[in-house]
Amino acid sequence: MSEELQALASALHAARHFEQAALATLHPLLRMAEQALQASRFAGKGRLLRGMVHLRPAESYRRLVALEREALDTPAPSEDSLLLADGPRVSLLASASAWRAVVEHGCAVSIDVGQGTLQPHEGPARSLSAPSLVTAFTQESQQRLLSREATHVCVFPLRVPGERIDGMIALEASCMAALGQEFIWREASPRLQLIVDMAAPYLSALPPRPVKLPETDEFLPVVGSSMANLVGVLRIFAQQDETILVSGPTGAGKSRLARWCHERSARRQRRFESLDLMTVPEELQMSELFGWRKGAFSGAVKDNPGCLARAEGGTLFIDEIDKLSLKAQAGLLHVLEDRTYRALGDAGSEQRANVRFIVGTNADLLDAVRRGTFREDLYYRINVLPVRVPPLDERRDEVGPWARYMLARHHREKNPAGVARLASEAEQRLEQSPWPGNLRQLDNIIRRAYTLAMVELGGASQELELREAHIRQALAYEGGAQSSALVDALSLAARAFVLEAQRRQAPLDIDLAESFRGFVLAEAVQQVGREEAFKLVGRESLVRSRNHLKALRQELKKAEALCAEVKQPVPASLSKAGSDEAS
Ligand SMILES: Nc1ncnc2c1ncn2[C@@H]1O[C@H](COP(=O)(O)OP(=O)(O)OP(=O)(O)O)[C@@H](O)[C@H]1O
Numbered sequence: 001m002s003e004e005l006q007a008l009a010s011a012l013h014a015a016r017h018f019e020q021a022a023l024a025t026l027h028p029l030l031r032m033a034e035q036a037l038q039a040s041r042f043a044g045k046g047r048l049l050r051g052m053v054h055l056r057p058a059e060s061y062r063r064l065v066a067l068e069r070e071a072l073d074t075p076a077p078s079e080d081s082l083l084l085a086d087g088p089r090v091s092l093l094a095s096a097s098a099w100r101a102v103v104e105h106g107c108a109v110s111i112d113v114g115q116g117t118l119q120p121h122e123g124p125a126r127s128l129s130a131p132s133l134v135t136a137f138t139q140e141s142q143q144r145l146l147s148r149e150a151t152h153v154c155v156f157p158l159r160v161p162g163e164r165i166d167g168m169i170a171l172e173a174s175c176m177a178a179l180g181q182e183f184i185w186r187e188a189s190p191r192l193q194l195i196v197d198m199a200a201p202y203l204s205a206l207p208p209r210p211v212k213l214p215e216t217d218e219f220l221p222v223v224g225s226s227m228a229n230l231v232g233v234l235r236i237f238a239q240q241d242e243t244i245l246v247s248g249p250t251g252a253g254k255s256r257l258a259r260w261c262h263e264r265s266a267r268r269q270r271r272f273e274s275l276d277l278m279t280v281p282e283e284l285q286m287s288e289l290f291g292w293r294k295g296a297f298s299g300a301v302k303d304n305p306g307c308l309a310r311a312e313g314g315t316l317f318i319d320e321i322d323k324l325s326l327k328a329q330a331g332l333l334h335v336l337e338d339r340t341y342r343a344l345g346d347a348g349s350e351q352r353a354n355v356r357f358i359v360g361t362n363a364d365l366l367d368a369v370r371r372g373t374f375r376e377d378l379y380y381r382i383n384v385l386p387v388r389v390p391p392l393d394e395r396r397d398e399v400g401p402w403a404r405y406m407l408a409r410h411h412r413e414k415n416p417a418g419v420a421r422l423a424s425e426a427e428q429r430l431e432q433s434p435w436p437g438n439l440r441q442l443d444n445i446i447r448r449a450y451t452l453a454m455v456e457l458g459g460a461s462q463e464l465e466l467r468e469a470h471i472r473q474a475l476a477y478e479g480g481a482q483s484s485a486l487v488d489a490l491s492l493a494a495r496a497f498v499l500e501a502q503r504r505q506a507p508l509d510i511d512l513a514e515s516f517r518g519f520v521l522a523e524a525v526q527q528v529g530r531e532e533a534f535k536l537v538g539r540e541s542l543v544r545s546r547n548h549l550k551a552l553r554q555e556l557k558k559a560e561a562l563c564a565e566v567k568q569p570v571p572a573s574l575s576k577a578g579s580d581e582a583s
Contacts (some may be wrong), residue, residue, distance in 0.1 A: 052171075
C-alpha cells in the first residue's frame with residue numbers, strides 16, 4: 001500500500017465524525033488528481049478547483065461538504081477548511097444529472113461541461129456527443145458549473161459494501177484547453193475510486209459533528225438536535241434555485257419548511273404560492289397550474305392566471321406531487337426543462353417561468369415510478385435536492401418545545417397580553433405519547449386541551465395553565481371508541497351545558513338528551529350510512545319498518561333546535577346527515 005493510502009487508512013480509522021472523514025478523503029483525492037493533471041498533456045493549462053462529498057442515502061440528502069483546492073496550501077487544513085453551510089461563497093452545489101448518471105451506471109462518470117456531455121467510465125468509450133448522454137446533462141447544470149469555472153467534473157459513486165450507492169464525490173477542474181477532449185479523469189479514475197471506496201463505509205456510517213442548534217425564527221420556531229443537520233442542508237438548498245423535494249409523513253411540517261426555504265432565499269420579496277394537489281381534482285390540475293384564457297372552456301368567462309403566473313419571481317410549493325395526473329406531469333416536466341409554459345386556450349407565444357419549485361410528498365415516488373403512475377424523467381427532474389423530514393417520533397426532543405410554542409401561539413390569538421403555561425407533568429405526558437399524526441396531531445391535542453382548560457376556568461382568561469389532566473383527557477379523545485374518552489366527553493358537554501345555562505341567566509329550555517341523540521345519529525350516518533347508523537344505536541326495528549328516515553329527520557331537528565337555542569351554526573355533520581346524498 002502506498003504511503004498516501006496508508007495515511008488515509010489511519011486518518012479514516014481515527015475519524016470520529018463525518019466531517020473528519022470527509023476532510024481525510026478530499027485531501028488526497030485533490031492531491032492525486034492534481035498530480036495526474038501535472039503528468040498529463042494539459043499540465044500548466046488547467047487546475048483543480050474543489051472536491052465535494054454528497055451523502056444522500058435512500059434518496060435523501062444528509063450532508064454536503066466541499067473542500068476548495070486552495071485549502072491544501074495551508075500548512076494543516078482542518079475541518080474548518082470545509083465548506084459546510086451557506087456563506088458568502090457558496091461552493092456547495094448539487095447535481096441531479098450527475099447523480100442520475102452515477103446511479104444508473106454504478107461507476108465513475110466524467111462530465112465535459114462545455115460540451116454538456118456525460119461519460120460513464122466503465123464500458124467502451126463513447127463519442128462525447130452520443131445522444132443519450134447529451135440529453136442526460138441539463139443546460140441548467142451546465143450553466144451553473146460554468147459559472148463556477150468548472151469545465152471538467154468527475155463524479156465517483158460512494159459505494160458501500162453490498163453495492164448500495166449512498167452518495168457521490170465530485171471533483172471539479174478548470175481546463176479550457178481540454179474542452180471537447182478526453183481529460184485526465186478516465187485514466188486517473190481507478191486510483192481515485194480506490195480512495196473513494198476506502199472512505200465510503202466511514203462517510204456513510206460516521207455521525208455528523210455535533211452542531212450548535214440553529215437559530216429559530218417565526219417560520220421555524222423549534223429545531224431539535226435530529227433536525228439540526230437537515231436544517232443545515234436546507235439552508236444551503238434555500239439559496240440555490242434548483243428544485244427541492246421535501247418528503248416525509250403527513251403533518252411533519254413539510255409545507256412550513258418549504259415556506260422557510262422561500263424566506264431564506266433571494267426570492268423572499270416575491271410571492272410564495274402553494275398548490276395542494278390533494279384538493280384539486282385531476283381534470284383541473286392543468287388549469288390550476290398554468291391558468292387559462294377567456295373562452296378556453298365553457299365557463300372560462302375571463303382570463304385567469306394559474307399558480308405559475310402568481311408565483312412569478314417567487315416560489316411555487318406543489319404539495320402531494322404524487323397526485324399529479326400523467327397529463328399534468330408532462331406539462332410540469334416541460335416547464336422544468338424549458339422554463340416556458342402556455343395558459344390553457346392561449347394561442348400566443350409561450351410565457352417564461354421564473355419560478356423556484358419546491359415539491360412535497362408523503363408517498364414513495366420511486367415506487368410510483370415502478371408502478372408507472374409517476375414519470376421517471378419527472379422524478380429525476382424534481383429529485384435534485386431531496387430531503388426527508390423525519391416523523392415527530394424520531395424528534396422526541398422537539399415535542400416539549402413545540403407544545404409550549406403552540407400553546408403560547410394559541411393563547412395569544414385569544415388573549416394578546418395573556419400568559420399560558422404548560423405544567424411539567426403535562427409536558428412529560430406529551431413526550432411519552434406516540435405521535436403518528438406528527439406536528440398536526442400535537443397541535444390538535446394542544447388546542448383540545450386548551451379548550452378543556454378554558455371550560456374549566458369558565459371562559460377566556462388572561463392566565464392559564466395546561467395541566468396533565470387536560471392533556472390526558474385531550475389524548476383520550478384520540479382513542480375514539482375508548483370508554484374513558486366517552487365519559488370525559490360527556491362530562492365536558494355537561495359542563496358546557498351548565499355554563500351556558502348560567503351565562504343566559506334564564507333557563508335553557510331544551511332536552512339535552514334528545515338533542516344529543518340527533519348528534520350521535522348524525523355522526524353515525526357520516527361514518528356508516530343511514531341504515532347501519534340505526535343498527536349501531538340499537539334501533540334496527542325502525543329500519544325494518546322503513547320508518548328510520550322519518551325518525552332521523554325528527555332527531556336531527558332536535559339537535560338543530562339546540563344549535564338555534566345557543567345561537568350557533570348547525571354543524572356540517574348534521575346538515576350532511578339530513579341531505580339526500582347521505583345513504
Ligand atoms: N413552523 C410552524 N409553526 C407553527 N405550526 C407548525 C409549524 N410547522 C408545522 N406546524 C403545525 O403542524 C401542522 C402541519 O404542518 P405542515 O402543513 O407544514 O405539515 P405537512 O408535512 O406539509 O403536512 P401534509 O403532508 O399533510 O401537507 C400545521 O398545520 C401546524 O399545526
